[in-house]
Amino acid sequence: MSEADLPKQEQNTPAAESAPPVGTAPARRGNGLALLALLVGAAGVAVAGWGLWQVRSLESRDQQQLGMVEEARGQTQALVQREQLLSARLAELPSAAELDERRRLLVDLQGDQQQLRQRLETILGASRKDWRLAEAEHLLRLASLRLSALQDITSATALVQAADDILREQDDPAAYAARQQLAKSLMELRTTTQPDRTGLFLQLGALRDQAAQLNPLVPAFEDKGGVLLDMAAEGDGRSRWSEWLETLSHYFRIQLNADQNIKPLLAGQSLSQVRLALSLALEQAQWGALHGQTQVYQQSLSQAREVLDGHFNKENPDSRALLARIDELSSQPVEVKVPDLAPTLTALQAYLQRSPEAADGTGPEAADPGEGAEQ
Known part of the structure; x- marks a missing residue:
């Protein structure tokens, strides 16, 4: 082997060592396919869910549309009923x-x-004027009735003044004569003194209460001759004889002057009868004072005075005070001479008859002709 070949072998050796094994490539391909299948499945599930949601939405929309259709159908029926009712009412309306x-x-x-x-x-x-004039006449009649029946000066004055105010409101020159008579009547009423009958009634009632408690005066022995003074015993200057005569004087009384009337002592039933007679006389005087009966009032007080003079001594301070009060009340007037309102009423009636409404027969006098006769 040459040196040139040695690097090539050395260079080829690492490449051979770094190359993957032959069985690992298919395994990686299977994992990728599985992952792809999962992704596809997930996408399919998502698509299926979206489709199911779309179906549910369509169903809810269909139900809403069905509800709206039913509501429209109900409104249509209501409109049809209203139209029928309106047609029925239009049919019932009257014609021209x-x-x-x-x-x-x-x-x-x-x-x-x-x-x-x-x-x-x-x-x-x-008009209201006619009725006001009729009211004035009625007030004048009522004032005349108060004077004749009760001798009430105060009430009669107020009634006549009210009638004059009505004529003054009319401001009619033809009412001059009637107003002149009203002025005269008012002057007579205001100058007439009203007796205090209520005060006399109350004062007589107080006298009745005092008469119910009236007691006779018990006589006491008085030695004016001086005989008993010589018989005075020692001590306080009063003898037993004088004390005995003083006690006896409450039961017996010797009157030496025969020309004087001796009044018996009242006690028990006799005293009650005298008190009752005195109370009845004062009560009758109360009735006379309250009703303005002068004769009854004076006679009743005279009877009360006779009862006091006949049964009670003048030395009695209670009976003497009661007798003085009765004499004082006897001089009080209980009756008054009231003025006559007949001329005033006649003048007012003449004015009413001369009024235009009465002449035409349309006034209140013509409407009720029997009213004046009844009153």
């Missing part, structure tokens, strides 16, 4: 001739209502 007839009837009804309202105003009075 019937509408004209109903319009004519409505106009006639409105005209009748207006005529009825006018007739009602004619009967009841065309």
